Amino acid sequence: AQSVTQLGSHVSVSEGALVLLRCNYSSSVPPYLFWYVQYPNQGLQLLLKYTTGATLVKGINGFEAEFKKSETSFHLTKPSAHMSDAAEYFCAVIFPNTGNQFYFGTGTSLTVIP
Amino acid sequence: GAVVSQHPSRVICKSGTSVKIECRSLDFQATTMFWYRQFPKQSLMLMATSNEGSKATYEQGVEKDKFLINHASLTLSTLTVTSAHPEDSSFYICSARSVNYGYTFGSGTRLTVV
Numbered sequence: 001a002q003s004v005t006q007l008g009s010h011v012s013v014s015e016g017a018l019v020l021l022r023c024n025y026s027s028s029v030p031p032y033l034f035w036y037v038q039y040p041n042q043g044l045q046l047l048l049k050y051t052t053g054a055t056l057v058k059g060i061n062g063f064e065a066e067f068k069k070s071e072t073s074f075h076l077t078k079p080s081a082h083m084s085d086a087a088e089y090f091c092a093v094i095f096p097n098t099g100n101q102f103y104f105g106t107g108t109s110l111t112v113i114p
Numbered sequence: 115g116a117v118v119s120q121h122p123s124r125v126i127c128k129s130g131t132s133v134k135i136e137c138r139s140l141d142f143q144a145t146t147m148f149w150y151r152q153f154p155k156q157s158l159m160l161m162a163t164s165n166e167g168s169k170a171t172y173e174q175g176v177e178k179d180k181f182l183i184n185h186a187s188l189t190l191s192t193l194t195v196t197s198a199h200p201e202d203s204s205f206y207i208c209s210a211r212s213v214n215y216g217y218t219f220g221s222g223t224r225l226t227v228v
Contacts, residue, residue, distance in 0.1 A: 036219075041123075041124075041205075041222065041224055042221055042222060043120065043207050043219045043220050043221040043222040044158075044207065044219040045219075046217075046219075049216075090157065090158070100146070100211065101148075101160060101163070102148070102158075102160065102209070102217070104157045104158045104159075105157060106156070106157045107155075107156070107157050109155075
């Protein structure tokens with residue numbers, strides 16, 4: 001069955017430390033992959049996406065993610081956390097031949113400790 | 115970039131009344147609109163998909179007579195929660211899909227039914 005999983009519903013990092021948010025998918029065919037950020041009571045903002053091409057994708061606010069087909073993963077990273085990065089992060093996928101429907105992970109709440 | 119304007123951002127209504135939420139794509143045409151529902155600290159769940167001029171396609175378990183979706187034009191889609199009850203209180207988010215901009219999310223509507 002096709003699915004998307006985010007490991008860790010809560011992640012805490014110190015300001016300036018590395019941010020690593022994990023996302024894995026289950027599919028026989030590589031999906032399109034997205035990371036979104038959501039601030040309290042707001043909609044979703046696209047951080048980055050992978051469809052085809054280079055597997056290391058750079059997004060906004062210093063975030064990047066690497067698509068690893070062998071590991072069926074699309075982990076989100078940022079070298080140095082900033083206080084303003086505290087938010088909810090969602091990994092989302094579009095599986096081929098599913099009518100362009102997004103499937104969202106359960107989300108990871110990122111806390112940045114000063 | 116593409117912007118989807120969603121209104122209202124917050125609404126409080128009495129139990130038994132109906133509430134209409136609008137999503138409008140600014141400066142682009144949305145071939146498809148998606149409506150999501152998000153419970154506190156949970157992920158987004160797709161409620162329905164609508165194409166301009168066609169009836170919406172509802173996900174399993176979503177009452178189409180309760181959540182009326184209208185997509186009368188390529189720039190406007192509305193979600194009407196009819197006879198709202200406290201259990202309908204949630205965060206509702208729309209997403210517009212276009213050829214040029216891909217997927218763009220609205221800023222969400224916090225519905226509270228009292």
